[in-house]
Each structure stands twice: as C-alpha cells, then as structure tokens.
Amino acid sequence: MNECSPTPLSASPAENPSTGLGRNLCTGLGAGVAASLAALALALVPQLATAQSALPTSMDDLVQVEILDGGLASDGSYIGALRLTLQQGWKTYWRAPGEAGIPPRFTWRGSRNVGEMSMTWPAPEVFSTSGYQTIGYHDQLVLPIRITPEKPGRPVRLKGRMELGICKDVCVPSELSFDHQLDSGATRNPAIVAALASRPYSAREAGVSASTCRLKPTQYGIEVEARITMPSAGGKEVAVIESGSPHVFAGATTTARSGKTLVAKSELLPARAGSLPAVDRSQLRITILGQNHAVDISGCTAG
DSSP, rough: OOTTSSOOOOSSOOOOOOSSOOOOGGGGGOHHHHHHHHHHHHHHHHHHHHHHTTOOOOGGTTEEEEEEEEEEEETTTEEEEEEEEOOTTOEEEEEEESSOOOOOEEEOOOOOOOEEEEOOOOOOOOETTTTTTEEEEEEEEEEEEEESSSTTTTTTTTEEEEEEEEEEEEEEEEEEEEEEEOOOOOOOOOOOOOHTTOOOOTTTTTOOOEEEEEEEOOOEEEEEEEEOOOOOOSOOEEEEEEOTTTTEEEOOOEEETTTTTEEEEEEESSSSSOOOOOGGGGOEEEEESSSOOOEEEEOOOOO
C-alpha cells in the first residue's frame, strides 16, 4: 500500500515536522515520482476501500501512549520514556521515516520545569512496502527521554502531544496526548533500560575509522556522497542521511559497499521552494542500519 496516502480516521491531518525530528518526503517528491505514486494509489483503490471498511472506529483500538518513569540519574536529570503500544501488525515511523513514511512530530506545551531534553531513538527496522523503503517500528516503541529540570529538586511535569502515522494496509495520521508528573523516586525501568541498550552504536563503538563527504550541485539541490570506512553492520546495510537543518531534507539514499568502505549517496533539497541553504558537513548525520546492529555517525569531513 502507498504509505504517502494516509487514510484519516478522524479530521486531524498529519503535519510535517518543525522540530528537526524528520520530514514527510511525500511533500518533497519530484513530479515524476509524485505521478507514479498517484498511479499506484489509483491502482490500489479496491484494496484501500476494503481496508477502510476494516478500520476500527476509535484510535485507542490502534495505539496507546503512556509515560514511563525511570527515576533520577546521578547528574540530577530525570529519566523517562514515551511508550507506544500498537495493535498487532501495525507500525509507526522513525525520526527519518524513509521514502514514503509519515514522520513523528512532538509538542511539549503545558510541560513544567523542563530545561534541556534529549531523546534516544532505538535502532529501527527497514520495511519494504509496494517497492518503497520505510523505516520504523512494529507493535511497540519505547522512546527514552532525559530531562534536565530548570529548577533542580522541583517536580517535572511532561505534557504535550505526539503526531504520528501508524500503518498496516493503510496509513492513519494520529495524534496522541500525554500528561504525567515524573516520579523522582522511581527505580530503573527495565523497558527503558532495554530501549537504551538497543540504540545505534556510536562511530567509535562501531570501529568507524573515516567518514568523508563530497558535495556536488544538482539541478534542484546538492548531492552528498558519503564514504564510511567501517566493518560491516551485517547483511544488507541501509544508510540514512539527515541534513541536521529543518530547512533542508534528504531524499532517498542509495547504499553500496566496496570492501571496507560503505558508499551512501543522497540529494539534499530545500524544505521550501527557493535556494538551498549552505550545507554544513559537521551537521550531517549518517545512520547505518545493518542486520547485526546500527551505527550513528555525527558529521563528516571533506573528501
């Protein structure tokens, strides 16, 4: 099923992110690709109608969200997590959802005593749907969050909403609300510990010895060719390149290995019509998804 054509369960549409956590590539596709997607969607109308008739009437039947407590870290920061529990067989998307996925978006309005906040994304899965590559999670996602309070020793309230896509035979744009005062006395939570353990390796942990990027102008943007010298991550390796800027998004990435070097190519395009902002190699983020593990590489040098 074409995952660029979400089937709304309610009147709330999915929105493109403004937080740097991802971008819906459906809005940035070229005319030829967009035409192909339209043809695919038209061809699948009968299947879509059948799938729509099988959709539940309540979002709670598809996905539920809760805040997990993990207590205080040694530096006084709070450890928590968002846990999404999906109906069996359904999936949701990583921060960079792939060629036809729906990216997540977060708002934290109503939160209290929240200073700095960081998320640790567990290594995602790579899916192939109707010939398109998407990246995300099946059945459950535990997303650890570390929060540094503005005022140490005072309670921290985590309130907001998450906009996301959940997909099976069709895609449903969804909005989940949460409101929870974190428990400073909580003990370590096994679900959070497991999610943290499943994060991608750092470049050092994965044995990356070199990471270079060549930039070349294209008709619409800039081509990035990243050359990563590292041991294999196992099986078929998939690279994802993120620009590090909300004003620039990366198209689909091709990945090939030549001995000890992994070569990944993508095109960086402006998020809105107009000229492409300057690309900073140090802000590029390259994630390698392999059968054995994933690798998170921050920045690359000229090559």
